[in-house]
Amino acid sequence: DTEVTQTPKHLVMGMTNKKSLKCEQHMGHRAMYWYKQKAKKPPELMFVYSYEKLSINESVPSRFSPECPNSSLLNLHLHALQPEDSALYLCASSQRTEYTEAFFGQGTRLTVV
Amino acid sequence: KQEVTQIPAALSVPEGENLVLNCSFTDSAIYNLQWFRQDPGKGLTSLLLIQSSQREQTSGRLNASLDKSSGRSTLYIAASQPGDSATYLCAVVTDKLIFGTGTRLQVFP
Numbered sequence: 001d002t003e004v005t006q007t008p009k010h011l012v013m014g015m016t017n018k019k020s021l022k023c024e025q026h027m028g029h030r031a032m033y034w035y036k037q038k039a040k041k042p043p044e045l046m047f048v049y050s051y052e053k054l055s056i057n058e059s060v061p062s063r064f065s066p067e068c069p070n071s072s073l074l075n076l077h078l079h080a081l082q083p084e085d086s087a088l089y090l091c092a093s094s095q096r097t098e099y100t101e102a103f104f105g106q107g108t109r110l111t112v113v
Numbered sequence: 114k115q116e117v118t119q120i121p122a123a124l125s126v127p128e129g130e131n132l133v134l135n136c137s138f139t140d141s142a143i144y145n146l147q148w149f150r151q152d153p154g155k156g157l158t159s160l161l162l163i164q165s166s167q168r169e170q171t172s173g174r175l176n177a178s179l180d181k182s183s184g185r186s187t188l189y190i191a192a193s194q195p196g197d198s199a200t201y202l203c204a205v206v207t208d209k210l211i212f213g214t215g216t217r218l219q220v221f222p
Contacts (some may be wrong), residue, residue, distance in 0.1 A: 021154035106156040
């Protein structure tokens with residue numbers, strides 16, 4: 001099983017809302033990632049968790065708040081987003097951050113109105 | 114700063130052709146290189162992972178090569194089919210994945 005599951009698949013939120021994106025994997029991977037992808041652009045890294053600790057934050061605005069409650073679960077908490085934050089948010093996991101194959105979920109399509 | 118470029122940016126071919134997609138990177142200090150395909154509005158599907166000690170990896174009609182010293186990887190698709198139509202992304206692996214600019218492929222019947 002090489003599945004990474006993301007929920008919800010689609011999300012529409014207002015600029016004053018608080019919402020969360022969820023990502024789950026049961027492959028025993030210890031590295032998990034959040035990427036943001038705008039239309040016709042490659043994915044851009046937001047955060048990396050390694051062994052449940054935040055190891056990389058690519059200078060992401062504080063309105064995005066990641067959380068890794070356990071080795072299988074990764075959340076992305078959203079608050080006071082802007083319309084330009086509308087994008088496809090992708091979660092990925094790998095055994096470790098280096099040398100190993102990364103697997104991606106199907107993404108959450110976020111629209112901020 | 115690592116920069117990853119893919120050529121061509123777009124490709125439209127009749128089915129049956131053998132294809133070559135190119136990926137180049139500026140810093141050869143990578144662990145691995147991974148190729149993905151992405152269908153419109155969907156997530157990424159892993160196609161091939163080439164570890165830094167390998168030069169080539171094959172899966173079905175796909176073959177990927179890696180030349181770290183020259184900063185290049187190539188994805189060969191044999192006997193292309195309409196179902197191969199997608200965006201193909203390469204990613205170099207360090208402590209994170211850094212993606213290339215992508216090649217949008219259309220294979221028509």
